[in-house]
Amino acid sequence: xxxxxxxxxxxxxxxxxxxxxxxxxxxxLEAARKRLDAVGVCVVGFVAAFGGxxxxxxxxxxxxxxWVRHEEMLxxxxxxCMLAMLFLRHRHFVLxxxxxxxxxxxxxxxxxxxGVHQALxxxxxxxxxxxxxxxxxxxxxxxxxxxxxxxxxxFRDHQPYAVWAFVGGWTYVGLWQADAPGWLALLSCVGITxxxxxxxxxxxxxxxxxxx
Amino acid sequence: xxxxxxxxxxxxxxxxxxxxxxxxxxxxLEAARKRLDAVGVCVVGFVAAFGGxxxxxxxxxxxxxxWVRHEEMLxxxxxxCMLAMLFLRHRHFVLxxxxxxxxxxxxxxxxxxxGVHQALxxxxxxxxxxxxxxxxxxxxxxxxxxxxxxxxxxFRDHQPYAVWAFVGGWTYVGLWQADAPGWLALLSCVGITxxxxxxxxxxxxxxxxxxx
Amino acid sequence: xxxxxxxxxxxxxxxxxxxxxxxxxxxxLEAARKRLDAVGVCVVGFVAAFGGxxxxxxxxxxxxxxWVRHEEMLxxxxxxCMLAMLFLRHRHFVLxxxxxxxxxxxxxxxxxxxGVHQALxxxxxxxxxxxxxxxxxxxxxxxxxxxxxxxxxxFRDHQPYAVWAFVGGWTYVGLWQADAPGWLALLSCVGITxxxxxxxxxxxxxxxxxxx
Numbered sequence: 001x002x003x004x005x006x007x008x009x010x011x012x013x014x015x016x017x018x019x020x021x022x023x024x025x026x027x028x029l030e031a032a033r034k035r036l037d038a039v040g041v042c043v044v045g046f047v048a049a050f051g052g053x054x055x056x057x058x059x060x061x062x063x064x065x066x067w068v069r070h071e072e073m074l075x076x077x078x079x080x081c082m083l084a085m086l087f088l089r090h091r092h093f094v095l096x097x098x099x100x101x102x103x104x105x106x107x108x109x110x111x112x113x114x115g116v117h118q119a120l121x122x123x124x125x126x127x128x129x130x131x132x133x134x135x136x137x138x139x140x141x142x143x144x145x146x147x148x149x150x151x152x153x154x155f156r157d158h159q160p161y162a163v164w165a166f167v168g169g170w171t172y173v174g175l176w177q178a179d180a181p182g183w184l185a186l187l188s189c190v191g192i193t194x195x196x197x198x199x200x201x202x203x204x205x206x207x208x209x210x211x212x
Numbered sequence: 213x214x215x216x217x218x219x220x221x222x223x224x225x226x227x228x229x230x231x232x233x234x235x236x237x238x239x240x241l242e243a244a245r246k247r248l249d250a251v252g253v254c255v256v257g258f259v260a261a262f263g264g265x266x267x268x269x270x271x272x273x274x275x276x277x278x279w280v281r282h283e284e285m286l287x288x289x290x291x292x293c294m295l296a297m298l299f300l301r302h303r304h305f306v307l308x309x310x311x312x313x314x315x316x317x318x319x320x321x322x323x324x325x326x327g328v329h330q331a332l333x334x335x336x337x338x339x340x341x342x343x344x345x346x347x348x349x350x351x352x353x354x355x356x357x358x359x360x361x362x363x364x365x366x367f368r369d370h371q372p373y374a375v376w377a378f379v380g381g382w383t384y385v386g387l388w389q390a391d392a393p394g395w396l397a398l399l400s401c402v403g404i405t406x407x408x409x410x411x412x413x414x415x416x417x418x419x420x421x422x423x424x
Numbered sequence: 425x426x427x428x429x430x431x432x433x434x435x436x437x438x439x440x441x442x443x444x445x446x447x448x449x450x451x452x453l454e455a456a457r458k459r460l461d462a463v464g465v466c467v468v469g470f471v472a473a474f475g476g477x478x479x480x481x482x483x484x485x486x487x488x489x490x491w492v493r494h495e496e497m498l499x500x501x502x503x504x505c506m507l508a509m510l511f512l513r514h515r516h517f518v519l520x521x522x523x524x525x526x527x528x529x530x531x532x533x534x535x536x537x538x539g540v541h542q543a544l545x546x547x548x549x550x551x552x553x554x555x556x557x558x559x560x561x562x563x564x565x566x567x568x569x570x571x572x573x574x575x576x577x578x579f580r581d582h583q584p585y586a587v588w589a590f591v592g593g594w595t596y597v598g599l600w601q602a603d604a605p606g607w608l609a610l611l612s613c614v615g616i617t618x619x620x621x622x623x624x625x626x627x628x629x630x631x632x633x634x635x636x
Contacts, residue, residue, distance in 0.1 A: 031579070037631040039586045040579025054483070059266070061275050063485050071549040125283040142359070147566070149575045151361045155243070155252025162251045207249045271478075273487050337495040354571070363573045367455070367464025374463045419461045 008183065012110070015190075017076075019107020022100040024049035024077045027144045028084045029093055034148050038085060044147055045081040046074075052140035056115050056132050060122060101201060109193030112137040112165040113186050116172040126177075130169035137165045137193075158207045160200045168193030220395065224322070227402075229288075231319020234312040236261035236289045239356045240296045241305055246360050250297060256359055257293040258286075264352035268327050268344050272334060313413060321405030324349040324377040325398050328384040338389075342381035349377045349405075370419045372412045380405030432607065436534070439614075441500075443531020446524040448473035448501045451568045452508045453517055458572050462509060468571055469505040470498075476564035480539050480556050484546060525625060533617030536561040536589040537610050540596045550601075554593035561589045561617075582631045584624045592617030 027048030031041040050067050057065050067074050088096065115136030119129035138154050138161070145152040154162050168189040175185035199205070239260025243253040262279050269277050279286050300308065327348030331341035350366050350373070357364040366374050380401040387397035411417070451472025455465040474491050481489050491498050512520065539560030543553035562578050562585070569576040578586050592613040599609040623629070 034575060034580075036575070036579045037582040039631065040576070043579060043586075058270065058482065059277070061273075061485075065483070068548060068552050071551055074551050074555070124280060127283055127286050128280050131286070146358060146361075146570060147576065147579070149361065149573065151246060151248070152252070152359065155248045155255060155359070156246075158249040162255075207251065270482065271489070273485075336492060339495055339498050340492050343498070358570060358573075361573065363458060363460070364464070364571065367460045367467060367571070368458075370461040374467075419463065 012186075015103075015106050015110050018103040019110055020049050020073065020077065021080055022103035022107055023140050024080050025084065025096060025100050026104065026141065028081055028088070029097060030144060030148050030150075032084075032088070032090075032093070036148075041085055042078065042081045044144055045084075046077055047147060048140045048144035049077050050140065051143040052111060052136045052138060053114070055139050055143070056118070056136045059135070060119060060124075060132065062118065062122075102198070105194040105197040105201070106190065108137045108161070108165055108197060109168055109190035112168050112193055113172055113189040116169045116189065117176075117182075117186075120173065120176055126170075126173045129173055130166060133169035133172065133189075134162055134165045138162045160205055160207055161197065163207065164193045164196040164200070167196065224398075227315075227318050227322055230315040231322055232261050232285065232289065233292055234315035234319055235352050236292050237296065237308060237312050238316065238353065240293055240300070241309060242356060242360050242362075244296075244300070244302075244305070248360075253297055254290065254293045256356055257296075258289055259359060260352050260356040261289050262352065263355035264323060264348045264350060265326070267351050267355070268330070268348045271347070272331060272336075272344065274330065274334075314410070317406040317409040317413070318402065320349045320373070320377055320409060321380055321402035324380050324405055325384055325401040328381045328401065329388075329394075329398075332385065332388055338382075338385045341385055342378060345381035345384070345401075346374055346377045350374045372417055372419055373409065375419065376405045376408040376412070379408065436610075439527075439530050439534055442527040443534055444473050444497065444501065445504055446527035446531055447564050448504050449508065449520060449524050450528065450565065452505055452512070453521060454568060454572050454574075456508075456512070456514075456517070460572075465509055466502065466505045468568055469508075470501055471571060472564045472568040473501050474564065475567040476535060476560045476562060477538070479563050479567070480542070480560045483559070484543060484548075484556065486542065486546075526622070529618040529621040529625070530614065532561045532585070532589055532621060533592055533614035536592050536617055537596055537613040540593045540613065541600075541606075541610075544597065544600055550594075550597045553597055554590060557593035557596070557613075558586055558589050562586045584629055584631055585621065587631065588617045588620040588624070591620065 024045040027045040028041055030048075031044040034040075036044065050065075050073075053066050057063065112133035114133075116129045116133035119132035124132065141154055142152040145154075171192050172185045172189040175188060236257040239257040240253055242260075243256040246252075248256065262277075262285075265278050269275065324345035326345075328341045328345035331344035336344065353366055354364040357366075383404050384397045384401040387400060448469040451469040452465055454472075455468040458464075460468065474489075474497075477490050481487065536557035538557075540553045540557035543556035548556065565578055566576040569578075595616050596609045596613040599612060
């Protein structure tokens with residue numbers, strides 16, 4: 001039993017690391033596309049990786065931040081940005097973007113679950129908790145796009161992304177309020193969010209457009 | 213007497229609801245103009261409606277936020293965004309924009325008064341209190357425009373808007389420091405801000421331009 | 425001895441005032457270039473002058489802000505923005521931009537040192553402290569550019585700027601951890617940051633470009 005739990009913890013850590021790396025890389029790629037210099041690439045990478053969780057902690061007044069408790073994450077993202085600048089060439093961009101879609105989908109689910117969980121333990125109302133999950137999962141990318149002077153792609157590309165975080169967040173809230181065990185809520189939220197995201201990537205789903 | 217007071221409270225609540233709806237609609241309209249998807253429309257609507265007060269509370273370190281204490285406001289704005297997407301057509305945009313100018317002017321005054329009041333009760337200096345009022349009234353729109361990748365219209369369109377919040381804020385501070393009753397300070401601030409804003413809309417006033 | 429110390433304090437205050445004025449003017453110039461109105465010029469000037477330190481204090485959860493404790497700084501920047509609008513003409517822009525490079529370089533060093541110092545006294549890890557210094561020195565300009573709908577120039581112009589704040593910040597951390605006296609850490613950080621910045625302006629150094 002203990003064995004299974006620690007195995008679960010390790011898995012969760014691996015997903016978290018992969019997701020953070022995917023988020024950071026999405027920032028690096030966008031910064032490179034915009035021809036930013038080395039400083040810009042690193043800052044946008046950091047903001048994409050840590051921006052969502054930091055904004056959530058600011059709003060919930062939680063300190064210390066995740067990246068203050070885990071300084072090694074900062075070093076890791078810094079190293080990742082450097083390595084990307086040294087080894088990533090333009091012809092790799094499309095491939096990299098394809099490759100990071102899957103850890104990104106997992107990360108969206110995991111970060112959403114983390115945000116919802118933290119808000120619920122602080123006795124936030126249900127809708128606020130779901131919004132906090134959404135902010136954790138989505139606003140790293142939003143801040144990345146704002147810094148790069150783009151309309152956030154999460155708001156514009158008509159692919160369902162934040163919507164699945166919303167659905168996954170409600171799943172978490174529902175299971176939490178039904179007193180389901182924590183691992184079930186976590187797994188369901190990640191599974192539903194990442195699964196639906198993967199499905200929409202695979203089937204090219206589109207959000208309903210505004211019928212102007 | 214009791215009757216009048218509760219009547220005043222109801223009026224204030226109505227103004228607040230109308231103003232929040234006007235602010236949210238301004239976000240929805242701008243998001244629609246920029247062809248954002250459903251997620252973008254809702255997020256920009258939320259940010260326009262709640263961004264200013266949230267930024268003020270962040271700066272003043274006040275928790276819980278207004279929208280955490282009044283979850284029903286979140287549901288209301290969410291419903292408003294959905295309804296706008298279902299029923300608002302392109303030909304209605306100009307009309308809607310005209311119509312929301314008046315609750316928006318009232319809201320500018322009311323939100324400014326709220327911000328100034330909160331800062332003063334926290335013993336902030338006068339200028340800081342006025343700036344907090346300004347942030348409450350104006351920065352929802354500023355954040356909306358930043359998310360939509362526009363220079364904030366409050367900084368650019370040469371119509372006096374934030375200026376009247378500044379004037380109204382000083383009115384509130386002056387009456388507060390003269391120990392005037394609270395309702396008088398509130399009414400004066402709202403009246404002066406909204407009145408001057410309405411006047412400048414009516415007479416097409418312009419801010420002095422930079423003589424470059 | 426006392427004499428020297430108070431002389432040092434006065435010098436520091438003068439550098440701080442000159443740097444804040446330089447930061448505010450950089451905002452005023454950019455706002456003028458973008459043809460913002462009077463409100464926009466003042467807000468962008470304020471954000472450029474106080475944005476970095478405010479963001480740092482938000483992240484470190486420090487209150488009251490610098491500009492709440494020193495209301496006179498707010499009045500000073502407001503007066504500066506007004507005077508600039510009255511007296512600065514287009515033909516002065518290039519000259520002003522040249523002139524503020526030097527107080528700006530000093531300010532970058534001083535603000536970085538302030539940010540690092542504050543984070544270290546709060547027992548933040550070394551890298552976090554350096555990042556806080558960087559945010560203090562650089563993010564006023566970043567927020568200024570975001571409000572003006574530009575990619576932040578610190579991320580894009582390939583001149584080393586934030587990099588020197590990073591180097592200076594590590595100098596401060598190193599001396600602090602070696603228990604060097606406070607004035608030595610401060611002087612070294614300011615000297616190295618401002619000196620290297622001045623050198624790169626003088627010799628036209630460039631950051632290594634991404635070899636795409």
